[in-house]
Amino acid sequence: MNSYQVKDFARQCGADLVGIADLALLDGIQTEPVDLLKGYRRAVSIGVRLADGVLDAIEDRPTPIYQQHYLKTNLLLDDIALRVSQYIQARGSKTLPIPASQLLDKENWTSYISHKAVAIAAGLGWQGKSLLVISQDFGPRIRLATILTDAAIKPDHPQKNRCGRCSLCSDACPVGAIKNVNTSSHYSSRDEAIHFDRCLARVLENSSRPFIESPICGVCIRACPWGKTRKRKVKEFEQPLNFRS
Ligand code: B12
Incomplete structure (x- = not known):
């Protein structure tokens, strides 16, 4: 089994993005439990693209859709992670699929491991000013999951940050949570990039709005120019058809 086969299988299962992280790059990262990565060498990072029609309808708050x-x-990601885990395990390596969105510590708002840190190490994208992983093809319009493994498959490399002087996510945030600070690789803490208390208060407020039950927002995702459907692609579908009636 090589990295190409694992990636190909993940794509067949529905992943839009897949990369392999060398866990040596994540040495010392915060995990729950602290020895979560012990015995593992690589992490498969998977991304599923969100629908533009859903995101483009977001203005200053999440919509019921x-x-x-x-x-x-999240369910699709957990399903893909389970299938990829089974694929690798059936070929003799140990695996641990990490759920897409399971909160473990509601005081510090943390989970088993940061899927974003894994995705950055696996080259899926860079860490944007919003703290989100921005991929070249889909921008932050992706959700992520991770499969840890001891298989010594070939890792990918991190990408360079391409936010530059753009401040659209910061300008769009309804509570001014995004500080508009750049990073060349990744932020050392979430407070370096955002006013975490403002972001958290906003997503919690959102979770009590009608038909919203989760601490979500989506405004900074929608604002990012990366991943917005390009006009060129839209035009391909808009070519007039030469039908004669
Ligand atoms: C708890 C949680 C929240 C909390 C806290 C968010 C936060 N900033 O930590 C709340 C409820 C506020 C929240 C809000 C949102 N969330 Co949230 N959330 C999570 C969850 C479940 C756990 C995150 C966690 O443990 N953070 C802990 C901190 C300490 O980790 P960290 O900030 O990522 O990074 C640390 C280290 O890892 C290190 N680091 C970071 N990158 C790298 C890279 C390398 C190479 C290294 C060495 C280290 C390193 O530095 C940091 C300090 O230690 C994850 C799922 C998951 N398991 O990852 C989703 C997740 C991060 N959320 C996500 C999203 C989309 C959102 C929202 C947009 C809401 C929404 N869905 O509409 C907002 C955005 C808020 C924001 N701008 O950060 C996505 C992000 C997808 C993407 N494209 O990046 C995730 C990954 C869920 C998913 N399955 O896709 N979230």
Whole structure:
């Protein structure tokens, strides 16, 4: 089994993005439990693209359809992670699929491991000013999951940051949570990039709005120019058809 086969299988299962992280790059990262990565060498990072129609309808708050899309995308990611885990395990390596969105510590708002850190190490994208992983093809319009493995498959490399002087996510945030600070690789803490208390208060407020039950938002995702459907692609579908009646 090589990395190409694992990636190909993940894509067949529905992943839109897949990369392999060398866990040596994540040495010392915060995990729950602290020895979560012990015995593992690589992490398969998978990304599932969100629907533009759902995101483009977001103005200053999440919509009921984004709430459902969020839940269904998490289920799809967990399903793909399980299948990839089974594929690798059947070929003799140990695996641990990490759920897309399971909160473990509600005081510090943390999970088993940061899927974003894994995705950055696996080259899926860079860490944007919003703290989100921005991929070249889909921008932050992706959700992520991770499969840890002891298989010594070939790792990918991190990408360079391409946010530059753009401040659209920061300008769009309804509570001014994004500080508009750049990073060349990744932020050392979330407070370096955002006013975490403002972001958290906003997503919690959102979770009590009608038909919204999760701490979600989506405004900074929608604002990012990376991943917005390009006009060129749209035009391909808009070519007039030469039908004669
Ligand atoms: C808890 C949680 C929240 C909390 C706290 C968010 C936060 N910033 O930590 C709340 C409820 C506020 C929240 C909000 C949102 N969330 Co949230 N959330 C999570 C969850 C479940 C756990 C995150 C966690 O443990 N953070 C802990 C901190 C300490 O980790 P960290 O900030 O990522 O990175 C640390 C280290 O890892 C290190 N680091 C970071 N990158 C790298 C890279 C390398 C190479 C290294 C060495 C280290 C390193 O530096 C940091 C300090 O230690 C994850 C799922 C998951 N398991 O990852 C989703 C997740 C991060 N959320 C996500 C999203 C989309 C959102 C929202 C947009 C809401 C929404 N869906 O509409 C907002 C965005 C808020 C923001 N701008 O950060 C996505 C991000 C997808 C993407 N494209 O990046 C995730 C990955 C869920 C998923 N399955 O896709 N979220």
